[in-house]
Amino acid sequence: xxxxxxxxxxxIVASSNAFAFSxxxxxxxxxxxxxxxxxxxxxxxRRAPVVTHMIWYKVGSADDPVGKSGIAHFLEHLLFKGTKxxxxxxxxxxxxxxxxxxxxxxxxxxxxxxxxxSPSALKLMMTYEADRMRNVILSDEVVYPERDVILEERSxxxxxxxxxxxxEFTQAALFVHHPYGVPxxxxxxxxxxxxxxxxxxxxxxWYQPWNATVVVAGDVEPEDVLALAKETYGKVxxxxxxxxxERIRDPQPVVAKELRYADERVTxxxxxxxxxxxxxxxxxGNEGEALDLLAAILGESVTSRIYKDVxxxxxxxxxxxxxxxxxxxxxxxxxLYATPRGDTTIDDLxxxxxxxxxxxxxxxxxxxxxxxxxxxxxxxAIYSRDSQxxxxxxxxxxxxxxxxxxxxxxxxxxxxxxxxEEVNAVAKKYLIRNQAVTSYLLPKKG
Amino acid sequence: xxxxxxxxxxxIVASSNAFAFSxxxxxxxxxxxxxxxxxxxxxxxRRAPVVTHMIWYKVGSADDPVGKSGIAHFLEHLLFKGTKxxxxxxxxxxxxxxxxxxxxxxxxxxxxxxxxxSPSALKLMMTYEADRMRNVILSDEVVYPERDVILEERSxxxxxxxxxxxxEFTQAALFVHHPYGVPxxxxxxxxxxxxxxxxxxxxxxWYQPWNATVVVAGDVEPEDVLALAKETYGKVxxxxxxxxxERIRDPQPVVAKELRYADERVTxxxxxxxxxxxxxxxxxGNEGEALDLLAAILGESVTSRIYKDVxxxxxxxxxxxxxxxxxxxxxxxxxLYATPRGDTTIDDLxxxxxxxxxxxxxxxxxxxxxxxxxxxxxxxAIYSRDSQxxxxxxxxxxxxxxxxxxxxxxxxxxxxxxxxEEVNAVAKKYLIRNQAVTSYLLPKKG
Numbered sequence: 078x079x080x081x082x083x084x085x086x087x088x089i090v091a092s093s094n095a096f097a098f099s100x101x102x103x104x105x106x107x108x109x110x111x112x113x114x115x116x117x118x119x120x121x122x123r124r125a126p127v128v129t130h131m132i133w134y135k136v137g138s139a140d141d142p143v144g145k146s147g148i149a150h151f152l153e154h155l156l157f158k159g160t161k162x163x164x165x166x167x168x169x170x171x172x173x174x175x176x177x178x179x180x181x182x183x184x185x186x187x188x189x190x191x192x193x194x195s196p197s198a199l200k201l202m203m204t205y206e207a208d209r210m211r212n213v214i215l216s217d218e219v220v221y222p223e224r225d226v227i228l229e230e231r232s233x234x235x236x237x238x239x240x241x242x243x244x245e246f247t248q249a250a251l252f253v254h255h256p257y258g259v260p261x262x263x264x265x266x267x268x269x270x271x272x273x274x275x276x277x278x279x280x281x282x283w284y285q286p287w288n289a290t291v292v293v294a295g296d297v298e299p300e301d302v303l304a305l306a307k308e309t310y311g312k313v314x315x316x317x318x319x320x321x322x323e324r325i326r327d328p329q330p331v332v333a334k335e336l337r338y339a340d341e342r343v344t345x346x347x348x349x350x351x352x353x354x355x356x357x358x359x360x361x362g363n364e365g366e367a368l369d370l371l372a373a374i375l376g377e378s379v380t381s382r383i384y385k386d387v388x389x390x391x392x393x394x395x396x397x398x399x400x401x402x403x404x405x406x407x408x409x410x411x412x413l414y415a416t417p418r419g420d421t422t423i424d425d426l427x428x429x430x431x432x433x434x435x436x437x438x439x440x441x442x443x444x445x446x447x448x449x450x451x452x453x454x455x456x457x458a459i460y461s462r463d464s465q466x467x468x469x470x471x472x473x474x475x476x477x478x479x480x481x482x483x484x485x486x487x488x489x490x491x492x493x494x495x496x497x498e499e500v501n502a503v504a505k506k507y508l509i510r511n512q513a514v515t516s517y518l519l520p521k522k523g
Numbered sequence: 524x525x526x527x528x529x530x531x532x533x534x535i536v537a538s539s540n541a542f543a544f545s546x547x548x549x550x551x552x553x554x555x556x557x558x559x560x561x562x563x564x565x566x567x568x569r570r571a572p573v574v575t576h577m578i579w580y581k582v583g584s585a586d587d588p589v590g591k592s593g594i595a596h597f598l599e600h601l602l603f604k605g606t607k608x609x610x611x612x613x614x615x616x617x618x619x620x621x622x623x624x625x626x627x628x629x630x631x632x633x634x635x636x637x638x639x640x641s642p643s644a645l646k647l648m649m650t651y652e653a654d655r656m657r658n659v660i661l662s663d664e665v666v667y668p669e670r671d672v673i674l675e676e677r678s679x680x681x682x683x684x685x686x687x688x689x690x691e692f693t694q695a696a697l698f699v700h701h702p703y704g705v706p707x708x709x710x711x712x713x714x715x716x717x718x719x720x721x722x723x724x725x726x727x728x729w730y731q732p733w734n735a736t737v738v739v740a741g742d743v744e745p746e747d748v749l750a751l752a753k754e755t756y757g758k759v760x761x762x763x764x765x766x767x768x769e770r771i772r773d774p775q776p777v778v779a780k781e782l783r784y785a786d787e788r789v790t791x792x793x794x795x796x797x798x799x800x801x802x803x804x805x806x807x808g809n810e811g812e813a814l815d816l817l818a819a820i821l822g823e824s825v826t827s828r829i830y831k832d833v834x835x836x837x838x839x840x841x842x843x844x845x846x847x848x849x850x851x852x853x854x855x856x857x858x859l860y861a862t863p864r865g866d867t868t869i870d871d872l873x874x875x876x877x878x879x880x881x882x883x884x885x886x887x888x889x890x891x892x893x894x895x896x897x898x899x900x901x902x903x904a905i906y907s908r909d910s911q912x913x914x915x916x917x918x919x920x921x922x923x924x925x926x927x928x929x930x931x932x933x934x935x936x937x938x939x940x941x942x943x944e945e946v947n948a949v950a951k952k953y954l955i956r957n958q959a960v961t962s963y964l965l966p967k968k969g
Binding site: 243253258265328331332337339511 | 589590688689691692695696699700704705710711712713771772774777778779780781782783784785957
């Protein structure tokens, strides 16, 4: 019923599709704002008689109160527990009875819920979704058993995964004090102490019409969607005035950090390195697009530098690459990763990875390479654009991390304008080894 | 006028003197609580016609609001700026005119102010100190110029010191989210944004009679001190009710962390390793005392294991040792450090240091070694007990980090009871390499 987004996976999906989307000429996005502040975005997609209905709240785990991590995600669970007028299970049954799909997800910056159904069911979905914006029952009977469910979810997701454990501490090392350093699901000892009152206060603070963005993609008319939205979401009355998200800033990184975690369950070691880099929302000029293209050139496909060098030529790694996490309200980051092959040591692999980066920093990228990477980036985007859910998700994400509809629709054009000099500039500016966080997931002898 | 305490230095002073003090048989400490909640502790010390008067507030940098680091220390500066009835400079002049000394210091857990004067001036000191508990003038004219002074202080203390820079990030790595990971002086970008209102709110919240402990050591009669305290501090009326200090807990450490900082200004590399370990306040049973003795056995003197091995025998280091920071309201830590000598690499020195620890973990300590370390510990304590200020400071520290007067007076006895098994147990329990934070301060070629 719910899913925590891997920032890495999502970045790729998001970038690709935003690009793909903007290639679909003739597709026009409609935007409305209801009187109570709820935003409505409609993306026509008439390939099939299907509609994807999403609601996005501008609140995520980075808005959890200090010392009370896990509330945003906890609340996502609780939104499936029924309201005063719609008992638990009714909403989900309405979706599954017509062969629809539903899901929800929490990230650092947003929480979202969606259903993919036939257009005739859209009104019902909006009715139910508008209902649970303000009317969820948060009784002790609902909250405390669910807390145990979440603790088990955490145990299964993180504690049983050596990579998950290391990843949490890596994130905490990258973001010294900023809440991006706190796991989305929350720290175990803090989840265990969450009280009904904490959840309720969070719900009251953030689940309000002024904080909601409704995204509808599918075989629908924008005017019809607006009319339905007015009838449903438009009737929700805010119980509290608008609040702004405020997060602390971290000190400038100046120290190189290495994290090592050895675990008997590790069979394949993993080397990772992360550099703080601005998100699209925080970037100056073309820096976001340039970082996306830098990641493509370095390591997002089998023709990129890292893969060709350490996987194909040197045969030192079974997998290796790079990525840019640029979809964030606050700071993003740039990542490198590699898994050694055969007898290759993780230290030798690290040296090889560093050589790839050093070469790029010294010699820069060529125009031809940039153009090729841009094309590959586009091609992989086209393959993934088939998903209506992904399409809707891109808009929802961008709109909840500080962006506008045009940031999605103009994205490919801006990507097309990025120059060799701009790619080289962001590489030099952000791939600073002495400020990076490197993590080593290692096997441990029993 | 003010001084940030190095936790390391202070621990040694504190431990030694508490030990020394308790050896002074016949010394009896008097304790009182005034009606408004102010505690008064009197320690007779008749060696000279001198009295040390201190006030300790149970508030420190770990109580700075999240994102507003530096307030506790900022306020310490502002307490020297004058009150409604005592203009700036009057208090300090009163001290210096009679040849007295004064100082103030802020740590994570407390803020303290003191004067060392002739007993006849005690009443005046108490009058002035009681006055500035509630009456400091915090106008824009006072606050903002001082903010620049503090930014300069930070620049001189931290940014101009490679070791200072690395130390801040090491502390942040050791304490993942707990405010001990935030510098006492504050992060530069947060200090720069502190406003008068932030300081004022902090002053109103914490500078209250119920949060103050007055420590007087010297050639005085306890009853006389109590009478003076009633006349001065006793008249201060709280403007807000008592609040408790609440700090978040960190997740269990499971990942080894390494921090590297290279700087052109570094001439002597430094290797350090820190392990989280309970403070006296958080320790079970004798663990605090056992950790103190473990530090003594390992490396607090020229006869301890580390010094004998890596400095004297192997000649790999110019200095090396260990320490236990056990004076904290929340978690303490155990530290190792070494500076390579001549051509010794920092990696080789690390290996040598690890061998010393591994040997201790494998073979344990002997009864003879424990007894000898305990004696050395005591001896160095006796040398440092001459300072009346230090004596008073030990009581102030212990009383503001969760301890009682008896924790000081019984300390030597408890130290005497620590067994070989207890020392070996804390070593095994806390010196876990895979959970430690290791920092490398390195030279950098220009």
